[in-house]
Amino acid sequence: MLFRHEFVRKGQMELIEEIKKTVEDGKVGFFEAPTGLGKTDAALTATLEFALQQQKKIFFVTPKNSQHKIVVDVIAGINNKYGTEIRAVDFVSKPNLCTDPFLYSGGSEFYELCEKKIARNGCIGYLNTFGKNKEQKVNAYRNIEQFKQKYKAVSHDVLRERCLDDQILCPYELSLILAKDANVVITDVNHVFLPTIRQKFLMKMNADMEDCIFIFDEAHNLPNRIKNSLSASINKKLLENALKELQRLEPKLKDDLEEFIETFHNWFMNLKSGFVDYNAFDELFAYYNYDAIINTLSKSQEFTIEKYETKSHLGTIAEFLIAWFDGKESKARYVDARGTLCCQSLDPAVLSKPVFSDCYAGICMSATLTPFEMYVDLLGIERETVQKRFSSPFPEENKLVLYSQEITTKYEERKENIPKICDVILNTVNSVAGNIAVFFPSYKLLNEVLSCVEDKTSKKIFVQQPEQTPQQAKRLVENFKEMKNTFGGVLFAVIGGSFAEGVDYPGDELIGIIVVGLPFPEPDYEMQALIDYYEKKYKNGWDYAYVFPTISKIVQGAGRAIRTETDRAFILLLDKRYSWSKYKTLFPKDFNFSLYSQERIHRFIKNN
Numbered sequence: 298m299l300f301r302h303e304f305v306r307k308g309q310m311e312l313i314e315e316i317k318k319t320v321e322d323g324k325v326g327f328f329e330a331p332t333g334l335g336k337t338d339a340a341l342t343a344t345l346e347f348a349l350q351q352q353k354k355i356f357f358v359t360p361k362n363s364q365h366k367i368v369v370d371v372i373a374g375i376n377n378k379y380g381t382e383i384r385a386v387d388f389v390s391k392p393n394l395c396t397d398p399f400l401y402s403g404g405s406e407f408y409e410l411c412e413k414k415i416a417r418n419g420c421i422g423y424l425n426t427f428g429k430n431k432e433q434k435v436n437a438y439r440n441i442e443q444f445k446q447k448y449k450a451v452s453h454d455v456l457r458e459r460c461l462d463d464q465i466l467c468p469y470e471l472s473l474i475l476a477k478d479a480n481v482v483i484t485d486v487n488h489v490f491l492p493t494i495r496q497k498f499l500m501k502m503n504a505d506m507e508d509c510i511f512i513f514d515e516a517h518n519l520p521n522r523i524k525n526s527l528s529a530s531i532n533k534k535l536l537e538n539a540l541k542e543l544q545r546l547e548p549k550l551k552d553d554l555e556e557f558i559e560t561f562h563n564w565f566m567n568l569k570s571g572f573v574d575y576n577a578f579d580e581l582f583a584y585y586n587y588d589a590i591i592n593t594l595s596k597s598q599e600f601t602i603e604k605y606e607t608k609s610h611l612g613t614i615a616e617f618l619i620a621w622f623d624g625k626e627s628k629a630r631y632v633d634a635r636g637t638l639c640c641q642s643l644d645p646a647v648l649s650k651p652v653f654s655d656c657y658a659g660i661c662m663s664a665t666l667t668p669f670e671m672y673v674d675l676l677g678i679e680r681e682t683v684q685k686r687f688s689s690p691f692p693e694e695n696k697l698v699l700y701s702q703e704i705t706t707k708y709e710e711r712k713e714n715i716p717k718i719c720d721v722i723l724n725t726v727n728s729v730a731g732n733i734a735v736f737f738p739s740y741k742l743l744n745e746v747l748s749c750v751e752d753k754t755s756k757k758i759f760v761q762q763p764e765q766t767p768q769q770a771k772r773l774v775e776n777f778k779e780m781k782n783t784f785g786g787v788l789f790a791v792i793g794g795s796f797a798e799g800v801d802y803p804g805d806e807l808i809g810i811i812v813v814g815l816p817f818p819e820p821d822y823e824m825q826a827l828i829d830y831y832e833k834k835y836k837n838g839w840d841y842a843y844v845f846p847t848i849s850k851i852v853q854g855a856g857r858a859i860r861t862e863t864d865r866a867f868i869l870l871l872d873k874r875y876s877w878s879k880y881k882t883l884f885p886k887d888f889n890f891s892l893y894s895q896e897r898i899h900r901f902i903k904n905n
């Protein structure tokens with residue numbers, strides 16, 4: 298067994314054996330295992346030997362680039378321990394790998410700008426990677442062989458850095474070359490599920506789907522991520538920018554598009570909030586030829602990128618129209634409360650079904666995959682599946698789960714409950730030292746509570762904002778974590794957001810988490826459409842669209858504080874509905890609910 302650590306953790310061996318059997322039998326497996334079990338190590342140990350013997354390629358698919366390094370570390374650890382030469386490539390998108398400082402922060406137009414640079418021999422990295430004349434080709438070959446010799450498992454950060462040293466290479470092209478020989482390719486959802494990207498990606502690696510073993514980490518996110526990649530939207534600002542872009546086009550393109558864009562803009566301005574019919578464009582395209590318009594929009598996009606090296610809003614309109622007419626039944630079309638015209642996919646199976654049916658084996662892992670049947674349904678899996686749930690390896694007494702019997706955020710009772718919510722939050726944060734996170738169902742409720750509590754605590758409150766850039770978010774979390782060295786800080790964030798799912802707060806970075814209410818999403822057009830669609834397709838609209846995803850978000854958020862064996866935290870759930878068995882039974886077994894009292898929290902903290 299190729300396992301990098303000295304000891305296998307409690308429950309980890311069972312997980313390894315289950316995954317190993319699933320892969321050897323060529324099945325799809327769902328494994329719900331909490332933090333701390335060592336899922337990444339287990340999945341790689343379980344699949345590596347089989348993949349090496351049977352010449353299969355492992356694709357480790359994670360939602361965040363930051364998680365790629367852990368996979369690289371596992372492979373490097375195995376190579377160190379056993380003297381093996383297992384090759385792993387950490388593959389991220391081209392814009393994230395590119396070393397050109399001017400293209401590096403580019404948006405969707407990045408790809409065309411890169412191609413343009415290559416075409417005019419303007420990219421040294423590309424030239425060094427492939428070479429033009431015989432001598433350059435020999436040099437390029439030698440550089441790549443040296444790289445292969447030196448690095449067996451390499452993260453994208455290191456690869457990018459190395460490509461800036463001495464001999465400048467294109468990190469993206471180098472990754473593709475390395476991926477051909479790699480045993481493990483670490484990548485993202487788009488490279489696997491978007492058919493055109495996947496086909497090119499596999500073709501460049503000389504790999505067939507039946508030779509691929511996919512390991513999906515954080516698999517609870519798959520349905521949403523896939524749905525979003527099929528969705529598109531346009532708003533007033535985008536159309537105004539498109540009108541401006543029109544004025545900068547060459548005369549022929551401008552003449553061909555001007556009337557259409559103006560008519561489209563006027564049509565858009567008359568839309569009202571609500572569902573929009575699939576046939577809403579019938580009148581427009583009875584007059585304008587759809588294919589000709591898409592063609593001209595695409596040419597205009599090329600022109601804008603070529604001439605101005607900026608994003609093309611006309612190109613976005615083309616993408617939107619294509620998305621609109623693709624998948625009549627599997628998309629919801631509506632104008633939301635902010636006036637955005639949305640074309641939202643409802644069905645991830647459109648993209649995931651062929652992946653799961655054509656691959657050799659698939660492993661879906663997460664701390665929250667309850668109920669398994671929902672994921673099987675939503676991902677459109679028709680082959681045999683293995684479904685296993687594992688318990689937490691951490692001491693149960695390290696987690697105190699409390700719920701309030703006095704509070705609810707049920708819509709009709711919400712207003713009268715806000716003072717009670719504020720009281721519990723203030724009593725808790727003011728009476729114990731340490732960092733506490735409070736997760737809300739929405740920014741609206743967050744702000745209502747914030748305005749009542751902000752001047753009643755000496756602890757600094759760090760507030761998540763809807764429009765925060767990743768850099769601002771990172772800084773906010775770092776500053777909040779720093780407060781652990783003082784009496785503590787308070788983090789106000791929304792459940793399901795990046796602070797409640799993407800960030801870990803180990804050790805004393807967080808001593809407690811408060812979840813306000815049972816954070817069901819606000820009913821909106823997308824939710825309404827999802828409920829109807831899932832009801833029609835799976836006879837379980839309400840649970841699939843509304844209940845199960847909400848519980849999954851709570852479990853994810855509540856799990857942020859306990860990441861190691863010695864971490865301790867209380868989880869305070871502010872809603873009496875947590876006592877209802879229909880919700881309670883959806884939580885993992887290590888959620889031992891007891892009734893909230895400040896005394897219980899104090900006793901728990903004192904025992905630290």
Ligand code: SF4
Nearest residue numbers: 395411420422423467
């Ligand atoms: S070829 Fe590579 S280095 Fe050059 S612009 Fe494209 S991605 Fe960047």
